[in-house]
């Protein structure tokens with residue numbers, strides 16, 4: 001079949017790679033390069049260039065089975081990285097730190113100095129949290145009880161919930177603290193209980209560009225700089241139009257964000273548009289810079305990941321000390337990547353700046369995901385949707401890849417069934 005994949009994020013790239021085993025695949029992407037790598041930066045230093053992924057994306061074994069399987073299949077190499085963290089209040093000292101030893105291929109989290117009273121209480125509640133999480137997950141089952149409500153009856157101290165748990169997940173989900181509280185509690189608990197503590201996190205050794213190169217290698221065509229304007233059904237396929245062009249395909253996989261997809265769909269896709277409208281997004285900002293004012297005040301407290309919370313801001317600021325995360329930057333002067341800056345880095349220090357949107361998981365999005373599953377189960381479908389927003393779990397690289405794998409399996413089943421019928 002002639003199949004179009006709209007969107008070159010990890011969902012579109014992985015769908016396209018899988019589909020190309022049996023079909024002729026065309027990838028359409030609005031950016032000049034596949035969107036997954038569109039914001040990455042070539043940092044010039046000492047006459048050399050080092051590529052920095054923007055945003056930095058890390059993964060861990062227990063939570064990313066589909067993505068890790070895909071990376072293994074295409075030969076993308078991963079390496080462990082130090083992901084220790086510090087927490088401070090805006091303009092205040094660090095109140096909590098944890099270290100992350102990497103020994104014998106294992107990651108060992110350890111409490112780190114300063115061990116003030118707040119820090120001791122956070123560590124105590126962290127241990128309580130990990131002890132209670134498996135039973136809590138069992139009790140929650142498929143419940144959609146929001147995290148905020150669950151925390152209200154979990155008897156964990158506010159230093160732990162407000163000073164550690166909520167800022168950590170507002171960073172992982174890149175959203176506001178209020179939105180983290182609306183996440184289903186089970187989704188957050190699951191993320192923490194799949195071996196993150198001792199498994200540690202990994203990054204792609206050669207960066208996102210390598211992922212894009214390997215996943216696009218078998219495709220019939222990769223058309224970048226093509227912003228799809230409309231998608232409409234025709235007699236036995238789907239027609240896609242962009243400025244200056246239109247083409248008919250047998251099948252289309254829409255792998256853009258939900259809020260981008262709905263605007264492209266013809267009125268004939270009313271039910272799909274209704275399902276997509278249930279997903280809300282929050283904006284986020286990423287800046288790569290060299291301004292040390294965004295890191296903890298005392299350099300001895302700098303960690304690979306540094307969170308700053310402030311009562312005046314509903315999103316924590318996360319500053320990643322890139323030199324500690326990416327080995328090729330180790331010997332260079334400090335370079336930071338800040339997510340949702342509360343303080344603007346000095347303009348002279350800014351190397352790159354990008355805007356993103358992250359989908360939220362809440363009661364409405366779970367309905368949207370169920371509606372989309374029902375639509376995907378209809379016979380003789382020609383249009384499919386995948387992306388991190390369709391779950392399961394936190395919208396991350398894994399959910400994007402898992403939903404792509406699901407869609408490709410359904411297309412292949414349909415194609416075998418129609419071949420048998422013929």
Ligand SMILES: Cc1cc2nc3c(=O)[nH]c(=O)nc-3n(C[C@H](O)[C@H](O)[C@H](O)COP(=O)(O)OP(=O)(O)OC[C@H]3O[C@@H](n4cnc5c(N)ncnc54)[C@H](O)[C@@H]3O)c2cc1C
Pocket residue numbers: 006007008009010011012028029030031034035036055056057058059174226227228229255256257260264284286339356357358386387388389395396397398400
């Ligand atoms: C600051 C930040 C940090 C993150 N850190 C992590 C992390 O550590 N680990 C992790 O797993 N995840 C992380 N994520 C989340 C992860 O990046 C996303 O979940 C994932 O990239 C989503 O992939 P996707 O393919 O579903 O969607 P997208 O990446 O949004 O892909 C959609 C694609 O569609 C293209 N497109 C849109 N409209 C059109 C159009 N009209 N025509 C053609 N193309 C179009 C876009 O350009 C884009 O390439 C982070 C995200 C952010 C913002």
